Amino acid sequence: xxxxxxxxxxxxxxxxxxxxxxxxxxxxxxxxxxxxxxxxxxxxxxxxxxxxxxxxxxxxxxxxxxxxxxxxxxxxxxxxxxxxxxxxxxxxxxxxxxxxxxxxxxxxxxxxxxxxxxxxxxxxxxxxxxxxxxx
Amino acid sequence: xxxxxxxxxxxxxxxxxxxxxxxxxxxxxxxxxxxxxxxxxxxxxxxxxxxxxxxxxxxxxxxxxxxxxxxxxxxxxxxxxxxxxxxxxxxxxxxxxxxxxxxxxxxxxxxxxxxxxxxxxxxxxxxxxxxxxxx
DNA sequence: CTAATTGCAAATGATTTGCAAAATT
DNA sequence: AATTTTGCAAATCATTTGCAATTAG
Numbered sequence: 025x026x027x028x029x030x031x032x033x034x035x036x037x038x039x040x041x042x043x044x045x046x047x048x049x050x051x052x053x054x055x056x057x058x059x060x061x062x063x064x065x066x067x068x069x070x071x072x073x074x075x076x077x078x079x080x081x082x083x084x085x086x087x088x089x090x091x092x093x094x095x096x097x098x099x100x101x102x103x104x105x106x107x108x109x110x111x112x113x114x115x116x117x118x119x120x121x122x123x124x125x126x127x128x129x130x131x132x133x134x135x136x137x138x139x140x141x142x143x144x145x146x147x148x149x150x151x152x153x154x155x156x157x158x159x
Numbered sequence: 160x161x162x163x164x165x166x167x168x169x170x171x172x173x174x175x176x177x178x179x180x181x182x183x184x185x186x187x188x189x190x191x192x193x194x195x196x197x198x199x200x201x202x203x204x205x206x207x208x209x210x211x212x213x214x215x216x217x218x219x220x221x222x223x224x225x226x227x228x229x230x231x232x233x234x235x236x237x238x239x240x241x242x243x244x245x246x247x248x249x250x251x252x253x254x255x256x257x258x259x260x261x262x263x264x265x266x267x268x269x270x271x272x273x274x275x276x277x278x279x280x281x282x283x284x285x286x287x288x289x290x291x292x293x294x
Numbered sequence: 295c296t297a298a299t300t301g302c303a304a305a306t307g308a309t310t311t312g313c314a315a316a317a318t319t
Numbered sequence: 320a321a322t323t324t325t326g327c328a329a330a331t332c333a334t335t336t337g338c339a340a341t342t343a344g
Contacts, residue, residue: 051228134284149269
């Protein structure tokens with residue numbers, strides 16, 4: 025189960041270029057529309073496959089935590105979360121203060137700021153013990 | 160178009176109680192399984208409807224930014240984002256740092272911390288001008 | 295009584311996947 | 320030649336919605 029060698033494809037190149045041209049943080053569909061102007065028979069599936077690949081490679085960033093179901097918390101007191109990147113499990117992160125962060129944000133580009141989300145990412149104790157299989 | 164009066168329902172009560180009992184940040188399906196033990200013909204649809212309602216009311220928190228499509232960013236330099244809660248648009252938030260917060264996090268419950276997500280939420284300039292329709 | 299809420303099932307929306315053909319190395 | 324990557328379509332997964340029946344106030 026070795027990782028496949030990555031080849032160079034025109035569609036991947038174009039998708040990356042188009043994304044880099046945008047400042048709007050486009051969705052897969054929007055990107056598909058854009059890239060299609062240069063590669064008329066580019067399929068949406070290919071866009072998805074490449075966005076996933078480019079994200080894994082670290083060439084681009086996916087803003088939204090996708091995949092799987094949404095999680096809910098019944099505890100509304102002020103606290104943050106740590107999410108395991110491998111198994112998806114979420115734990116509470118108590119005793120942290122983001123006061124310094126909050127202070128920096130009064131107005132942002134004319135936005136009226138209502139709140140913020142801060143979430144840590146890492147590998148949970150259980151997954152650290154498991155054999156590291158790269159996916 | 161006035162907001163509907165909220166009534167009290169047994170299923171909502173049970174869903175809320177079960178969520179509050181958990182420390183695992185369960186998903187809708189997990190919660191459905193749990194609550195079903197007390198209300199055998201509780202439907203998953205009702206769970207979704209109530210999670211949505213409870214989140215709007217502020218009684219619970221939804222951890223994941225759901226709805227719509229994922230957004231991507233071709234700019235991998237260190238920066239954060241502001242998301243408009245009304246139209247979903249995302250802008251960059253430069254010149255901010257969560258370093259002070261990160262410093263507090265060396266180990267968290269045994270997690271190996273690899274990074275964090277910080278995202279601000281608010282109303283964008285365009286939406287501020289639009290008439291405020293509550294949904 | 296009136297309107298909110300439910301269960302059920304079907305619909306939707308986003309993303310993923312199987313497969314044979316095309317492209318890369 | 321060997322494998323990755325593609326386009327297409329069908330499949331999957333999470334969530335939403337329409338509707339008639341039930342329930343709360």
